Structures are given as structure tokens and as C-alpha cells.
Amino acid sequence: MEISRSLAISSWIAMAIVLSIAPAGCFYLPGVAPADFQKKDPLMVKVNKLTSIKTQLPYSYYSLPYCKPTTIIDSAENLGEVLRGDRIENSPYVFEMREPEMCHIVCKITLNEKEVKDLKEKIEDEYRVNMILDNLPLVVPIKRLDQESSTFYQHGFYVGAKDQYSESKDAKYFINNHLSFLVKYHKDVEMDLARIVGFEVKPFSVKHDYEGEWMEGRTRLTTCDPHAKQTVLSSDSPQEVEDKKDIIFTYDIEFQESDVKWASRWDTYLLMNDDQIHWFSIVNSVMIVLFLSGMVAMIMLRTLYRDISKYNQLETQEEAQEETGWKLVHGDVFRPPANSDLLCVYVGTGVQFFGMLLVTMVFAVLGFLSPSNRGGLMTAMLLLWVFMGIFAGYSSSRLYKMFKGSEWKKITLRTAFVFPATVFVIFFVLNALIWRQKSSGAVPFTTMFALVLLWFCISVPLVFVGSYIGFKKPALEDPVKTNKIPRQIPEQAWYMNPIFSILIGGILPFGAVFIELFFILTSIWLNQFYYIFGFLFLVFIILIVTCAEITIVLCYFQLCSEDYLWWWRSYMTSGSSALYLFLYATFYFFTKLEITKPVSGILYFGYMFIASYAFFVLTGTIGFYACFWFTRLIYSSVKID
Structure with missing residues (x-):
């Protein structure tokens, strides 16, 4: 009874701690409701770590020269997130629910020599930028070449790209400075409320130009039309990563109503593997x-x-002495090992x-x-x-x-x-x-x-x-x-060799x-x-x-x-x-x-x-x-x- 009581208490304590340290909204349990957004409600995009499958070394989003909010606030993280290298912070990407925007300017940054070096290294190592909206990770939809109607999703977008046609010493590097966001939402029929069920992006590298002098919040770009219904980028060249060059970061935001319900919104992200392979694994096993x-x-x-x-059935001493096999070692089989x-x-x-x-x-x-x-x-x-x-x-x-x-x-x-x-x-x-x-x-x-x-x-x-x-x-x-005396083990066949x-x-x-x-x-x-x-x-x-x-x-x-x-x-x-x-x-x-x-x-x-x-x-x-x-x-x- 003492053991069972101790084990039960330990199990309940463990579960209580797991439930208590997880951030709110991670569990969809009674009393934990999904986020409902009305029109004009602000949507705040959070940034996570930069990741690369080539280096396996994550880096903070703001380790690169990206636009920063007035105050950088770290989100509360549980133990598992810290061990995984997650660093979730706020960002200047803030927009209103169901209010599309085109060619919104985030900021302008002038690169120095160190920042250029960092960007080129991250582009060379194929680092991706990870963002989060309402606990949904940002994905890039990519059409499968072998299947016209099929789409798979890449987690995060690449920091940039490298010109493959130039010499390795003189290779040009381009940064993705324009993000075209697509937020999918499921609308409540009875109330004017919406729940976010998808967060996608298409990254572009655009060398922006603007009229006159740069004025924060009032500059008009000539390479992007803010009044267009769809993204219209007129720049002929991508934004190159160069020392003492300006980079203007912009984004579009489009909202699309979806039939996907909030409870099923992760299905798109998760149903990317073929279940037939898993069934084959099970059958094989x-x-x-x-x-x-x-x-x-x-x-x-x-x-x-x-x-x-x-x-x-052995009755006589002579028969007992003729024992062979596993019974013969009964006097040694439970001898403590070395x-x-x-x-x-x-x-x-x-x-x-x-x-x-x-x-x-x-x-x-x-x-x-x-x-x-x-x-x-x-x-x-x-x-x-x-x-x-x-x-x-x-x-x-x-x-x-x-x-x-x-x-x-x-x-x-x-x-x-x-x-x-x-x-x-x-x-x-x-x-x-x-x-x-x-x-x-x-x-x-x-x-x-x-x-x-x-x-x-x-x-x-x-x-x-x-x-x-x-x-x-x-x-x-x-x-x-x-x-008391160990029995001698007979010589073993080669296939019974321990190794x-x-x-x-x-x-x-x-x-x-x-x-x-x-x-x-x-x-x-x-x-x-x-x-x-x-x-x-x-x-x-x-x-x-x-x-x-x-x-x-x-x-x-x-x-x-x-x-x-x-x-x-x-x-x-x-x-x-x-x-x-x-x-x-x-x-x-x-x-x-x-x-x-x-x-x-x-x-x-x-x-x-x-x-x-x-x-x-x-x-x-x-x-x-x-x-x-x-x-x-x-x-x-x-x-x-």
C-alpha cells in the first residue's frame, strides 16, 4: 500500500506540474477556449529562432539585422522550449484582423560590415526564419512537382538566397525583405468573430525605391503599390546584401475565410507524412x-x-545422474553474477x-x-x-x-x-x-x-x-x-558464443x-x-x-x-x-x-x-x-x- 500510494502521488504531482508550466492555450481542455478575434482586433506576430538543417544550431531572430519593435519582450517559456533553443519574442509585424494591407513599410536598415557578414553566413547555411501567430507556426506552401493538386508546407522562410550562377568568391547574396502573409480564418456564423486557422507566407527579395527623402511613416515606395488589391512588385532586381546599403522591409497581409474549424487547424501542418509507410512499419513489426x-x-x-x-518422472539415482539440458545447471542458475x-x-x-x-x-x-x-x-x-x-x-x-x-x-x-x-x-x-x-x-x-x-x-x-x-x-x-561450488561450463558451440x-x-x-x-x-x-x-x-x-x-x-x-x-x-x-x-x-x-x-x-x-x-x-x-x-x-x- 505504501508503494502504490507513493507512486500515485508522484504521478499526480508530475501531471500537475506538466499542466501548470505549459503556456496558456497549449492545451485545448474545458475552460481553455481558443482565441476569438473581432474585426479591428490587433494581431501580433511573434518571432522564434532561426533554424538550419545544415548546422543544427539555432540563433535568435534579432541576431540578424531585422526590424525591431520599440521594446523587445520575451514570451514566457517552459523548460522544454528552453532546452529546444526556442526564443519567442514580439515583433513589429502587427496588423488588424480582416483588414488587408499592401506594401506596408516596417523599417529601413543600413547594413554595416559585420551585419553583411552575418547575413551572408546565414544565407549560405540556408537558415529559415520562424514566426508564430496565435500559436500557429508560419509555413511556406510549396507545390509538389509530381502532383499538381498536392501542396506541402515548409516551416519558416529562408533568410535569403545565393546567386548560383556567379563565381564562388564573387557570389551575390539576396535577402527576403518583402513578406506576403496570408491569414486564414474560420468565421462564426452567428457572431462577428473569427478564429485563426492558418498562417502562410510567400517571401520576396525586392530592391525598393522611394520618392524624395526618407520620412518615417510617410514615405511612398515606387516599387510597390499600397492601393493594389494584390501584391504588385515592380522592382527589376532583388535586394542584394551589401555593405553600407539600405534595406527596406515591407509586408502584405491578406485574409482568407476557410472552412477548416479551429479544432482541426493543425491537421494541415501534421498530415504531411504518408500513413501507409507507418502501417507498413506496424505490419513489419x-x-x-x-x-x-x-x-x-x-x-x-x-x-x-x-x-x-x-x-x-525420473525415479532412480542412475536416471537422475543422466540428466542433460537446462535442469542439469539448476544448482548454479541463480548464482549471483559478476x-x-x-x-x-x-x-x-x-x-x-x-x-x-x-x-x-x-x-x-x-x-x-x-x-x-x-x-x-x-x-x-x-x-x-x-x-x-x-x-x-x-x-x-x-x-x-x-x-x-x-x-x-x-x-x-x-x-x-x-x-x-x-x-x-x-x-x-x-x-x-x-x-x-x-x-x-x-x-x-x-x-x-x-x-x-x-x-x-x-x-x-x-x-x-x-x-x-x-x-x-x-x-x-x-x-x-x-x-556452494560453481559447476564447470562445458565448451560451447560457435553459435553459442556470447558475442x-x-x-x-x-x-x-x-x-x-x-x-x-x-x-x-x-x-x-x-x-x-x-x-x-x-x-x-x-x-x-x-x-x-x-x-x-x-x-x-x-x-x-x-x-x-x-x-x-x-x-x-x-x-x-x-x-x-x-x-x-x-x-x-x-x-x-x-x-x-x-x-x-x-x-x-x-x-x-x-x-x-x-x-x-x-x-x-x-x-x-x-x-x-x-x-x-x-x-x-x-x-x-x-x-x-
């Missing part, structure tokens, strides 16, 4: 599971049943990961962590990881006590620090590299301090609470007695998830939304079943060959799928990404190493517990004299 399930069923129902019946303390630590950490991912995916499937809740997914995962520390402490101490351990505080400290400390050191080094590049993706010191506080003030105490509760419980009793069987064991769990892994990597590194949490949850369940079944099958073969050292091998068998994950990430880097800077490559492989390490801990723990349950089941089913 299910086939693997059915194959493994057939093998496990054959072992459990035929071979094991026959073995147990035969062993239980480095048993470390195994307890990793099993506890894996349980913590499993609990975090399971609850996160349930929240995501229920719609609490949709992409509209910017940063919500990462925030929820961090907080749930912290509160799942109670599971880590409980499971590691229970296993530790079964191994006849007595120093429960020592094992608790290692459980609380081994994995998080390793990840924190790698993350700190990578963050220092980002900070050196002056990127907005660098986590501020205050946020880093908050993460350390979460770790030391919540996670570590909860690990101790769980460990104390687990250690107070009576130790699990082995189904059979362990001999070979471990590497073979990781292929099928990875094969069950690698198609979905492609979409996850694409969403992370190519700045696309990942929203198909229903598919992901199914793949997660399939991964659990696959890891459990392949470990049971290989564990049975190992015991039949009279090798009783199954503890670590069961962990490594399914955990080796992390090696294939890292190899696939390397393949993805060289085939799908266009990263050229060494710092960006270090960041990619650093973060993918952390992801692979976490995947190893998760899958290894699943395989270990499956094999643990299997061995206890079979050895408790036979008579041992």
Missing part, C-alpha cells in the same frame, strides 16, 4: 512478433512441457526509463502532448524521469537484496548518479560547444541549475525512498538451492522499430513535426514483446547448452539493439543530412550516443526481466531432490 511468438510458444508448450514431464551491483543499477535505471516512456506515451496518445503544446513533450519527459526515481530505487534494491547485498545506501547512490551523471557530463560538453558558437540553443546557466536542482532535490530523494521501501521487503527466494548470440539478439528488436525511427530522426534533425503517437505507442508495445521473446528464446538455448551465466547476457542480448540504432543513426547522418560543420557533427553524434545509451538501458532491462521471469518459472516447475 507484427510479423517479427508473430515469428518470435511462434518460437516461444513452441518452446513453452512443446519442448518445455516435455522436458518438465520427463524430469519429474558485477552484480552494476547490474542492479542498470536494471533500476531501465525501470525508471520504462515508466517515463510509458506514461509519456499515454499522455501523448490522449492528446496532452500534441505539437501545438510547444516544448511540452520534453518537459513532460524530464519531469516524469525525475518522479520515476522511486521505481528505480525500489527495483534496484529488491534485486540487490536478492543477491544477498547489505549496503543498500551504496547501491542507491549509484542508481541515482551513474546514468544521469554520464548523460549530464556529455550534455554539458555539448552545451559548451553550442555556447561557443553563440547559438540560442545553448542552455542558460539558470536552466542548467534548475535541472541540477530537479536531479538532486527530487530525483535522488525519491530513489532513496523507493530503495528504502524495496530493501525493507523480504528478499525474493530462489526456486532451487544454489551449490555472437548477443549481436544476433539485438537485430530483431531493432528491426521492429527502425522504420518508425526514420520518422523520429527526421522530426528531430529536419525540423518537422512528429504527431503519430498512436503508431509510436503500438511500436513501443511491439518493441517490448520482441525484446522479451528474443531474450527468452536465446536464454533457453543457453541453458540447454549447460551455460548458466545468463544474468548479464540476458541484459546484453536485447540491449545490443542500441548498437544497431547508433549504426543506423550514422547511416542516416551520411545519407539524409547535409551537415558540414564539425561542431554540428559532434552535436549530432553526441546526442545520438545519449539516445542509444538510453535505448540500451531500456531494452536491456526489458530483456532481463523477461529472462528473470522465464528462469524462475521453469525451475519452479520441476522437482529437485
Whole structure:
């Protein structure tokens, strides 16, 4: 009762914090209404970070010489947004609802040498500008060449373009200084209210000219007609990025009524991937599971049943001495392994990961962590990881006590620090590299301090609470007695070599998830939304079943060959799928990404190493517990004299 009460309280606290720290409007729940706009209501466009898939280093919008409002105000951000490098600020792009404007002048800027250099670098690296209106990201509609009626949406517009026909040394760079916005709205039939359901833009590079002297707010451009019903740009040349040259920033705003309702406005942004591929992934994974399930069923129902019946019918001492197979090692199969303390630590950490991912995916499937809740997914995962520390402490101490351990505080400290400390050191080094590049993706010191506080003030105490509760419980009793003298393991066939069987064991769990892994990597590194949490949850369940079944099958073969050292091998068998994950990430880097800077490559492989390490801990723990349950089941089913 104490455990269940503690876990229930922890789960409710975690959910309460997730709901409380998210910005208003992220969740569409009862009591949180969408924004209604009347005619003449002001619409304020917010600017977000500059992003590039070539460098993976985000920068603040105002790191480039763009028009600034009188006062720059940072929007309140949750923990996940800060870790993702989001920097949401106000902008001078303000217009009235359903009041179209043409050729509105924002400002004029004269570039200096440093600003020219910065702009050219950002254009060279294909940086995009991200903006937000009513929590909707700005997109650029692009027609597909292969399908006339189909349109896909690019997140953000490019800072500018480079003249591809000029020499590389004398290449010309052009900036997109004219933005043609399109705001789609859904009108309330009964009331004169509207809700924004779309935010699109078409960027242009225009070298503006004007009559007479420049007068703020009263200058008339000759290259753009403010009274035209549609955008009319008469400039013959684009705006080049040059030192001591003026750039005039302008925009158009057009409003278009849409049949899309507010509740469905994200569908346009999210329905950009082919669901057939995901169904293929699911079918592929299910086939693997059915194959493994057939093998496990054959072992459990035929071979094991026959073995147990035969062993239980042995009557004479001579017959007992002729035992072969897995029963022969019953006196050694539950002997504590080498480095048993470390195994307890990793099993506890894996349980913590499993609990975090399971609850996160349930929240995501229920719609609490949709992409509209910017940063919500990462925030929820961090907080749930912290509160799942109670599971880590409980499971590691229970296993530790079964191994006849007595120093429960020592094992608790290692459980609380081994994995998080390793990840924190790698993350700190990578963050220092980002900070050196002056990127907005660098986590501020205050946020880093908050993460350390979460770790030391919540996670570590909860690990101790769980460990104390687990250690107070009576130790699990082995189904059979362990001999004092270890039995010699006979020479094994080549295919039962530990390295070979471990590497073979990781292929099928990875094969069950690698198609979905492609979409996850694409969403992370190519700045696309990942929203198909229903598919992901199914793949997660399939991964659990696959890891459990392949470990049971290989564990049975190992015991039949009279090798009783199954503890670590069961962990490594399914955990080796992390090696294939890292190899696939390397393949993805060289085939799908266009990263050229060494710092960006270090960041990619650093973060993918952390992801692979976490995947190893998760899958290894699943395989270990499956094999643990299997061995206890079979050895408790036979008579041992």
C-alpha cells in the first residue's frame, strides 16, 4: 500500500506540474477556449529562432539585422522550449484582423560590415526564419512537382538566397525583405468573430525605391503599390546584401475565410507524412512478433512441457545422474553474477526509463502532448524521469537484496548518479560547444541549475525512498538451492558464443522499430513535426514483446547448452539493439543530412550516443526481466531432490 500510494502521488504531482508550466492555450481542455478575434482586433506576430538543417544550431531572430519593435519582450517559456533553443519574442509585424494591407513599410536598415557578414553566413547555411501567430507556426506552401493538386508546407522562410550562377568568391547574396502573409480564418456564423486557422507566407527579395527623402511613416515606395488589391512588385532586381546599403522591409497581409474549424487547424501542418509507410512499419513489426511468438510458444508448450514431464518422472539415482539440458545447471542458475551491483543499477535505471516512456506515451496518445503544446513533450519527459526515481530505487534494491547485498545506501547512490551523471557530463560538453558558437540553443546557466536542482532535490530523494521501501521487503527466494561450488561450463558451440548470440539478439528488436525511427530522426534533425503517437505507442508495445521473446528464446538455448551465466547476457542480448540504432543513426547522418560543420557533427553524434545509451538501458532491462521471469518459472516447475 505504501508503494502504490507513493507512486500515485508522484504521478499526480508530475501531471500537475506538466499542466501548470505549459503556456496558456497549449492545451485545448474545458475552460481553455481558443482565441476569438473581432474585426479591428490587433494581431501580433511573434518571432522564434532561426533554424538550419545544415548546422543544427539555432540563433535568435534579432541576431540578424531585422526590424525591431520599440521594446523587445520575451514570451514566457517552459523548460522544454528552453532546452529546444526556442526564443519567442514580439515583433513589429502587427496588423488588424480582416483588414488587408499592401506594401506596408516596417523599417529601413543600413547594413554595416559585420551585419553583411552575418547575413551572408546565414544565407549560405540556408537558415529559415520562424514566426508564430496565435500559436500557429508560419509555413511556406510549396507545390509538389509530381502532383499538381498536392501542396506541402515548409516551416519558416529562408533568410535569403545565393546567386548560383556567379563565381564562388564573387557570389551575390539576396535577402527576403518583402513578406506576403496570408491569414486564414474560420468565421462564426452567428457572431462577428473569427478564429485563426492558418498562417502562410510567400517571401520576396525586392530592391525598393522611394520618392524624395526618407520620412518615417510617410514615405511612398515606387516599387510597390499600397492601393493594389494584390501584391504588385515592380522592382527589376532583388535586394542584394551589401555593405553600407539600405534595406527596406515591407509586408502584405491578406485574409482568407476557410472552412477548416479551429479544432482541426493543425491537421494541415501534421498530415504531411504518408500513413501507409507507418502501417507498413506496424505490419513489419507484427510479423517479427508473430515469428518470435511462434518460437516461444513452441518452446513453452512443446519442448518445455516435455522436458518438465520427463524430469519429474525420473525415479532412480542412475536416471537422475543422466540428466542433460537446462535442469542439469539448476544448482548454479541463480548464482549471483559478476558485477552484480552494476547490474542492479542498470536494471533500476531501465525501470525508471520504462515508466517515463510509458506514461509519456499515454499522455501523448490522449492528446496532452500534441505539437501545438510547444516544448511540452520534453518537459513532460524530464519531469516524469525525475518522479520515476522511486521505481528505480525500489527495483534496484529488491534485486540487490536478492543477491544477498547489505549496503543498500551504496547501491542507491549509484542508481541515482551513474546514468544521469554520464548523460549530464556529455550534455554539458555539448552545451559548451553550442555556447561557443553563440547559438540560442545553448542552455542558460539558470536552466542548467534548475535541472541540477530537479536531479538532486527530487530525483535522488525519491530513489532513496523507493530503495528504502524495496530493501525493507523480504528478499525474493530462489526456486532451487544454489551449490556452494560453481559447476564447470562445458565448451560451447560457435553459435553459442556470447558475442555472437548477443549481436544476433539485438537485430530483431531493432528491426521492429527502425522504420518508425526514420520518422523520429527526421522530426528531430529536419525540423518537422512528429504527431503519430498512436503508431509510436503500438511500436513501443511491439518493441517490448520482441525484446522479451528474443531474450527468452536465446536464454533457453543457453541453458540447454549447460551455460548458466545468463544474468548479464540476458541484459546484453536485447540491449545490443542500441548498437544497431547508433549504426543506423550514422547511416542516416551520411545519407539524409547535409551537415558540414564539425561542431554540428559532434552535436549530432553526441546526442545520438545519449539516445542509444538510453535505448540500451531500456531494452536491456526489458530483456532481463523477461529472462528473470522465464528462469524462475521453469525451475519452479520441476522437482529437485
